[in-house]
Amino acid sequence: MATRSETRHQSLDDLDHLAAKCPRCSLCKFPPLVAVRSHARSSICPSYDEYKYHSHSGSGRVIIANALHDGRIDVTEGTRDVIFQCTMCGGCDMSCKFSTDIEISEIMFALRAESHERCGPLPAHAQVLDNLRGHGHPFDATGGSKDDWLAEITGVRTGLSKRVLLVGSSYALLPDRRRTLLNLVRLLQVAGVEFTVLGADEPDTGTMALHIGDRDLFDTLARDFVGIFNTAGVEEIVCADPEDFATLRAHFGKVGDLHATVRHAVEVLDEAVAAGSLTLRHRVSHRATYHDPCSLGRRSEEYQAWDGETKKIMGQLIVTDPPRPVNRGTHGVYEPPRRLLQAVPGLELVEMPRRREYAYCCGGSGGVPQAYPEFASHTAHERLDEAGDVGAEIVVSACPGCERNLDGATDGRGVEVLGIYDVLAEAAFGNRG
């Protein structure tokens, strides 16, 4: 088994040269300034909106990294709270890198790992990790098995193949997401996409372990995953859940060499509609807005390993040799879901002020719903308010975490939260299943 030193995870020490450059300018709190469209919806950071201390912004956490590095603070319970009161949505990282090359998200992953090493997990996260270790997914064992959903649909092949639909633990195990999963499968089937699923054998990508900072567990799960898929010669993994998509694309490269191409299901469906193999013929007469899941958008850019040196030329100009690739959130999956929704007859798609790489997080990731449910809920309310600003009747997303967290905050506001697969199913089949 490989050791930690063979991974490409970066420690706070590795990242200090970047963290030390934080000028505390606050760009990390807003979308890129040229894209600020209103006062009310001009924040990019749910954590800073909720807790309001500078420490709860991207810069604030970089400063905590610096303080830990310099030995000014220890990981107390208070410190740990600040570190984990964050959805890890990557908004700060994207906004900062519009102008600089400070890797805030990487620093925050390192910070979580440091916190985990020094102080262990938050009580709410300890159970998640136990679940992952115990039965291969983050949920309570009483929630059933990852193949339960297969009983509700026919014609689905199981086992490893060239193309595997990675259902993900959330879709497989959360009863309130099951309909959406089944709609996805029906859509793939009717589009003639060949795929298999792994059912109860589907390995977890370790996303939660990664976010909680348990790098050892993540590494173990990731390597297991890579081993299974590489050994079987899987050529393409189609992710239903963008959290898996983001982890596979943005983080697996630090641990191993996954041979399969990783795509998200909306990309496959988008191709099918373009090719005419999936027809959307039924009207869905709603004014809808699309909520970009962070994990399908800015957080899903492919990991780019870099082995180079940082040096100074022209006196004090800091350059990298060879040039260090920088992910700025630009190459997330933004167009396919929009094209799909625009292809739905009768559906009027309107954009929220915060969209694409500078979309506002729903609050449902980073371990926040487990540890700070009120924060998760407030964030969902903020996002739904924004949808209300543009008069949306339905809020469509492509992520079970987003859908679930937003759905829990709709109370009385007359807006419906739907998975994109539900909307497409209605357009394709005349019903949402």
Next chain:
Amino acid sequence: MNTDLLERIPGVGEHRFDAEGVAVVAPAGVDELATFVRWARAERIPLWPRSSTSLRRSVRPDGPGLVVDMSGLKEIIRVDRRNRVTLVQAGVTFEELAPALEREGLRAVMPLCPRRGKSVLATHIEREATIMPAFQWDLSDPLLCLELVYGSGDQFRTGSAAGPGNLDQQWASGEMQKGPMGPGHADWMRIVQGAQGTIGIATWASVKAEVLPRIETVHVGASDTLTPLVECAYRLLRKNAVDICFIVDANAFVDLVGTTEGSRAEAARRTQPWNLVMSVSGLDYLPERRHAVYSRMLRDEARAAGVRLVDPPLGSGETLLALLRRSSEEPYWKERRRGASRQVFFQTTLEAAGAFCASFAVHAAGAGIDTDRIGTYIQPQLGGRVAHVELIVACEPGTDEVAETGRFADAVAVPLTAEGAFFSRPYGAWAEPAFEAAASSVDILERAKTIFDPARILAPGRLGLKGNPDGYAF
């Protein structure tokens, strides 16, 4: 009066007594002035600074003491076309400055036909309204830097004039005393401005000037009511289309243009109830094009607002423009109606001006003042964000009317303040209601007074500021 004391005045040569029997000293420069003020501080002598030769209320002493007459400092120290600035001593008047600037291709930023003898420095240090709101970026404009002596007797230069370097050194380095702020963390000019002589006495000032247009035409927009003119003014100021811009009612307009009985009668026949006076200019580059663009905008906006464009009530546009670029002919235009007047002025917004005029008329009627005696002048300031509303109440010298009008003008500030009028320049009795309504400022100003005029010798009692607790030598 203690004449022994007067004999001991140091540094300023001789004193004299003015027509009202008040002892007057006239320092010849800043050093003399500083020596004198330090002496007055030590002796606790109240000082009443003035720079104009006219005798408006604000330049008359409110109590015993010595008048410090700066009006003899007459030098226009510099006119700089390139940097659009002039440096003038305290006694320079608009009738002296305006032609001097025009010779260099500049125009003076002026109040509406100021009284002859009115000091440029005194005008701007009192934050008087000027007639070209488009060029006013801050209510302190066009005043930039001051050389002054505080009530403490200390000399000081404000803004970029403070240094480093004296004037010659700064000029040689290309600096023309154009920075109004500082030096440092306070705006010393702003603390003196509007203080009615209670903080310091200025000897010279640098003052913004504007480019003299190659073409400038004056236009009069008329209406039976004020509202369309206000709307038109808002729109044109927002487009930066007009240079001169103010509103006068028929009475004020007649007073402004008519100097003789006959000309006033003719003007009265031709003047509309409400008038928006505007000028459109062509500057150095493509003057005809500029003039045409903004003239067209003026016509469009006037039409859109329902404003009729009419001829001036007297003479041509050229004569009106010439009148607006100079001090008032004698008699002073605000005194032409009955020989004297009291002005009540305050700030509000343009859109609220009409309601205050109406309210003023009601108060005036209650005091037995007929509307025939009231002229209204509304001056947009700060690009149209602020309106200086001035009600000019005519009265006949030598009659009870003068005192009655005075009592009314003093008293009406109370209800107007209650209605939301902002007496930003609270002369005389206005200080009481003005500071009651701005109570939180009082302590700040009292403390400022203590810093700059520790013996409280400068214009004691003005602005409601406390006097020296030990009393004065007079």
Next chain:
Amino acid sequence: MGSVLGVSGESTLTEEEAAALRDEVVAELALVVGDRWVTAEPAILDGYAWQYLAEAATGERWMARPLAVVLPGCTEDVAEIVRHCNHKGIQFKAVSTGFGAWGAAAQPDSMVQIDLRRMDRILEIDAKNMYAVVEPYVTGNQLQTEAFSVGLNTHIAGVGGQTSVLASATSMMGQGWDGVSMSFSCRNLLGAEWVTPEGEIVRIGSFESAGRWFAGDGPGPSIRGVFRGFAGALGGLGVFTKAAVKLYPWEGPEALEVGGASPYYETEIPEHHLSALCIVDDWKGMAELGYRLGDAGIALAVSRNAPSVMGAVLTADNNEFADIYEVPFVHELYYTLVVIIQADDAEEFAYKVDVLKTILRELDGGMIANLPAHEYTYWLGRFIRTLSRRVKAKGLLKSAPGTLGLFRTFGKRYGYRKLTSSMSALLYEAVVRSGLNMRGVFRFGGTFWTAMGSLASWDNAIKGARVGAQIKKRYIDEGKFFDDGADNAWGGLYENGAYSHLEELACYDPTDDDSGANVIGYIFETNLASAEHFLSLPLNACGPQASTFFSPLCGGYQNWQLAIKNTYDPNNASEGSSYVIPDYKPGRGLRKLAGNVMSDRAEIDLTQDDL
């Protein structure tokens, strides 16, 4: 290197005493704001101790850690906190968006940091009378966005659209890209709500009397003058909780269309707007261009940006910058001004653009601008000819292949047809939205500081820029600053050229051990030169150290500042280490550094433009 500025120090309390005081303060302030909004958690406090320019203020990575941080929700909370600090004999200092060492504590365990983050409302936009009333945490960009929707615009400080409007207007400086049409922050203030150092609430200007914020001065003298001048008190004279600021006409759409994706967003330049990079031959031409543009009064923005800043704005990272900066057609773009024009309609637009063309013809200059195709080409040709004169004169044409590489790089990104129009769009974004500023200064070495920059006549500002560049050149030659060609003067005109500013930016790596000393040396030397060449007070004339130096040369203003501080803050409760410190004495470090600078100063020669 220790405390160069002599204003920071060690805690006067033992650890136990400090802990007890912290607990006490937190418990007491919790009664004012609630438990949630006050803390002494070290991880949170350090978020206020890490500040831009700490290396210069303390010689280290950190400023001092405050005793506690408190987030008031309203003015009354602020007043209560301030009174409490007075009562307890501890200091306080407020930050809004809080960008800079001056917002932090100078001494550990001595100060309560008031973070005004919760006060973030735009209280009013009076579209008719063109002003807005904001709380401290409203940023320039936020206010601008809302102002656009009612046909108005706001001045944004050059530090960037993410920073507080109120802080700039009341407490800092406020130079910006758009000063020619939208003035300087302090001149735009129409009133403020001020919690004095003793905790009194003062409402300045028309609001208290009239219930509306249209005027900021009076009754009587303007209290604005007490709390700010060229600079504000940088947090050292109480707390500002509301500010009314002027807004200005915006002849553009309710919202700007933004295309593309990070890092190449591209704002669509609206109809009747021109974004022009204008070029002339030399500083003499720049002087003329500035004066003529000021007289003409046609511009929304007139901004001078050195080649390195423009190169940074146009590129995604330092590597890309380094590539294009080798091209002479980029690094010789010294004598340029970005001119933005807006107009109400086609006729006014044509007039304004024709004035610009006339001026440029007179000065034998050119421009790259979003003009119709045939005009665009003509003016681009003139631009290239003007630039070529300089490039040829310097014998730099041998680098032409680099130029092709530049066009390839940008052609690939934007498409060749859009190549230079994208430049117009990016400069428009940078200037109108103040949205790309951080690229231009922070990215090169990690941070920057600046010098010269008095608000003065344009001729004087240009002279200052040239003096500043010559001083900086030595620091560059010694490897202390990024080699941006030495002339990296940023600034422009204000109030149609009534006054101007050019500041000399210096970029460096703050993690270098001696970076703080280098910057302080640069400040000291440029301040000295400002005095010797009568360049008016530079922007580094702020704070106790510089005031001590400049005050004797400028009528002793430091004495008056001290009087203001002592009068309004008798308990010295408002932490004023960047403003006025009663009994300030320059530290030994500063004296030593001054000695070093004096023995090794740059020679100033103003006979040549080129360094």
